[in-house]
Amino acid sequence: MAPRWLDEIAPATSPPFVRMGIRAMGETTPLFLDGDDVPAQLAEKDRILAAHHDDVVATTPEADAACAELLTLIQSRPDRPDHSGPTPPPQDLDRLHPLEAAARLVAEDLCILQRDDRLGQWVLTAGAVCFPSHWRLRDKLGRPLADIHGPVPDYAQDLADKVDRFFDRLRPGAGVWRRNWTVHTRPDLFAPDPPAGPPDPPITVHNAGTRLWLRSEQQCLNLVAKTRAILFTIRTQQVPLSTLREHPRLAAAIADAVDAWPEHQVAYRGGSAVTDPLVRYLRTISHS
Secondary structure (H helix, E strand, O other): OOOHHHHHOOOOOOOOOOOOOOEEOOOOOOOOOOOOOHHHHHHHHHHHHHHHHHHHEEEOHHHHHHHHHHHHHHHHOOOOOOOOOOOOOHHHHOOOOHHHHHHOOOOOEEEEEEEEOOOOEEEEEEEEOOOOEOOOHHHHOOOEHHHHOOOOOOHHHHOHHHHHHHHHHOOOOOOEEEEEEEEEOOOOOOEOOOOOOOOOOOOOOOOHHHHOEEEEEEEEEEEOOOOOOEEEEEEEEEEEHHHHHHOHHHHHHHHHHHHHOOHHHHHHOOOHHHHHHHHHHHHHHHOO
16 A cells, blocks of 8 residues: 555646645644554665764754753653664663764754854754665754755755744744655665766666655654744655556656756756656556
8 A cells, every 4th residue: 555645745847846845733643654664764774874874973062951951851842752772772862962862863854043143044954864865964953944955956045044944934833744755766765966867777768666765755844842942853754666657646746847947946856867758657657
């Protein structure tokens, strides 16, 4: 059965292709998503933290109080999924930085943003990001939002000012969420680097269903009450592209979106060696 989060994807089929697309978190909207993949993702987090710790956890002294508040929030949330498995016992968590301890309790990646009054901007001051989608945490630490999103096509002209103003208006207890989507050529959750070149062997209309992965993030923004930091959570979920056989309307919408992309968007998303067979495959299943 196809996962329910596929119903939340809404591809933009006309400019602007980069949109906020935010929705208010109601009283029943969980901050931490449950799901059959949570135990596997917690186990993968343990593996990545052991193998790539300095790449996926980065903090600054300015964020320490906010990280401690975050850990308390996660430990006390009734909607935090409770799974047996690789999560360290409390005495082991006590030995960790509060941000890493928090990250080991939930499948979400966690980032802390704080307002730098000197710059008049929100800055990334800490993060535990085990499942990056073609970016590296240490390249972004200490940088404001506009710099963090610098590589994203059209972000500067279409979103930068809107996002900054929106962050300034966030209030405790009035969180928001959004869902994005992209396509990867590998199923690795830890994917800090984009592909170095065209896929080898090539992706075709015949193998795109198993060679390509539809990857999506539910991203939540919440202003935490005491430290007035913004908690940015990222829950990564993905399926083989062939799963869209059960969602022909979504397959058609994604194909329409990719067909509408200008050249710089295509280049950013993997180039025509990925997007051409992607669209052809989606057309075959949306019309079947």
